[in-house]
Amino acid sequence: MSRSLFAKKDIEELLHLLKRRKARVEHVDEVPVSDVHYLMYISAYEGVEVTPDIELFGYEKALKENRYIEENYPDLSLSLWMIGSSGQGDGWFLDRNSGFILFYDHDQGEYNEKSGFLSFQIGFLEFIQAAFLFQEFESLLEEDHSVEESEKLLKIGLDAINPIIFDLYPYKY
Secondary structure, X not given: OOHHHHOOOOHHHHXXXXXXXXXXXXXXXXXXXXXXXXXXXXXXXXXXXXXXXXXXXXHHHHHHHHHHHHHHOHHHXXXXXXXXXXXXXXXXXXXXXXXXXXEEOHHHOOOOOHHHOEEOOOOHHHHHHHHHHHHHHHHHHXXXXXXXXXXXXXXXXXHHHOOHHHHHOOOOO
């Protein structure tokens, strides 16, 4: 198995893997986020399920989900922006102040306080880089590669992005 499978990709390589929107969103004024990589993604690409645990919303779905949060959790909506979800009902967010990716486990119940969100201390670029490494990892598992060897290579790839990701990632294989 080649180590290059788990190599960190730059933003152009990653965006090339995504499906472009038919029409670019020219004004993303309704998206109160300053992360340039996220704004690039949300304005030009459709939503995508990178893995069953990481679905990134497209523009329309992001607006819909965040309107719901604004209506039901107005205090949290001032500091968080939902960017995706998992197949289990958990949520992926951008912290509007720090720019960090946050995770919310739905088993905690309703969104109560920001302290209930797990910060990955990485921005959107690092998050999408990690997401595609998890996709490669899952593909190898489907092909019956060794879990231990694949996991070791995944950890090396994730550590190249940020050493905190592997240990914080909420889903285990």
